[in-house]
Amino acid sequence: MVAVKSSGVSRFLKSPDPACRAVLVYGPDTGLVSERAAALQKRFAEGAEEAEVVRLDDRDFAEMDGRLSVELGTMPMFADRKVVRVAAGARLNPDELKAALAEPPETALIVEGGNLKPDSALRKLFEKLPHAAALPCYAEEKNLGALIDEAFAAAKMNIDRETRTYLMNRLGADQALSRSEIDKLILYAAGKDRVGPDDIDAVVGDSAEVAVENFVYLVSGGDSRGALRQLGRLAGAGTPPQVALAALGRHFMKLHMVAAAEAANGSADAALRKIRPPIHFKRRDAFLRDSRHWGSHRLQAALPRIQDAVMKARLSPALEQAHAERLVLALRSR
Template sequence: MVAVKAHQAQAFLKSPDPRYSAYLIFGGDAGLVSERAAGIAKAIAANDTPPGEIVRLDEIDIEADPDKLSVELLTIPMFGGRKIVRVETSRRVTTNMLKPLLDGHALAGVLIVEAGNLKKDDALRLAFEKAPNAAAVACYADDGRDLDAVISDVLQPLRLTITPGARQMLVSRLGADRVMSRGEIEKLALYAQGQGQITEDDVEAVVGDAAELTIDRIVNASALGDGAAAVTELQRALHAGESAQGIINAVQRHFTRLHRLRAAVDGGKSIEQTIGEMRPPIHFKQKDALAAQLRTWRAEALDAALAGIATAARAARVSSALEDLLVERLVLTLSRLARPAR
């Protein structure tokens, strides 16, 4: 029966209290929520004798067997070691499903629920805050101090140091999503492995601006027909404060360039030659993705894509209240257009 503030979350989850058998980890930073849920699951499993078993259930599992969650949590393992069950809230995993587990039973296992932003009066949050065996743990986007800690957490075990200037540059380029930030730091550490110290030149070479990187991922996923990835990256960008109209503009610029490059290929140039002649030249890391897109898209499909983008841009300017919905619909439409051309 506890509500853990965001600044207390890391310390609270590092040493799980045996009084609690249910945890709600919630907040707008999906990466941080996931990382902390994974961390407490591992800590609980390690503290059990014999070690506990971590089980992840998704919406498909629950849809196939609505009783699976309660069975996993209420069944006493034959050979000891509790089940630690991780789930995310969804249309199947709801307050109505979870509340009876908090109210009516002593759980044999441990329940860890991951959720997005929840208001103070949200029914699920209140259920965990009031239940005697449960804790609700708030997780909010990383600030500079949090990112400093993540940088040290990644670099110290590898015996890597980082200059003050490089650290400052790195923090400025990382976004609010913990998992994405950790991934960028790990990529930088791999790049600098063996040289002892990371410099500003290393950061410049490896880590792009977080907002630009996220928008690039939206654009590339859409252009390669991966609608699910495009929507995931889009939600990250919108949550981080990116403008829907700005994202539409970036998509429009990319597809206009793709149309121009496709015309050059249709005129007889190879894809490699066309990309090599681009001015200004693109980064080598982008070349493979762009080549794949040129192999995917034909001129007629690009004409349709540009028409759809223009329509979405006009609609977003007229009705800013709907711009988030419009940009999501746009990236899904582009993803569908990409598939038949493959």
């Protein structure tokens, strides 16, 4: 079979080729890999009153040579059908797998892999065999948006476009974790007709992310006392100052990009639209105010100072808090 494109995976899952008996599900989105493997398991078990599911990983292969071949060649004892699910690891032997799949197996096989390169032996094997398929799993913005829309529709709750974008930016690349965060948000906001940004801030994702964002805006806004207090809170919560400094560098680079564009073109709108993730509407006014207050030249001068503090913090972890505090005060004095 040819390799299935990312855009065709959903279609394949709804109506897989009946001749396909082995599927590799791979990609960086482990939650999506797991979800699609589970969907395939149901497909392979359709029509059976009961299906036997055997899960194998490196521990099983270490205990017994040829374990995969044995499982694929053994009929189920107490079920109508059998599905073998394999977590691909260092001990999964591509040569043994190739031999086991030389002919279409009676037992369906699902292999769950990570972010495999195009020249991976596993990908090549599943992409070339006529009775196999390789399904890539990459988190896509449209998939995440659909996930949000379906969940809110089912809960009969509303979310406006800007708040939906804010939620998408707060969610990670793992679809299973994103689904869990969306469900948590809906449960938290139960009884409300509409979900707002404050609801998202309260329950979605890592609160440290919000605290870091507060820190960088305090610095660019000139509130050095507030920034130092926030820096102390971050350290007390276990967030290394290096993380805050790196975020500060990214923030100032965005401010400089917008300030330079406004100075050159008289408008910041085009530059603002290019920023990814986009500036949330709650932060937009503060961002533009800080960008104009600093100006392109002062922001350009501040960037090397921030980069120097980041490097010093990485080289001297014991002094990273001091380097961060010194930077905050230095930027305030400029």
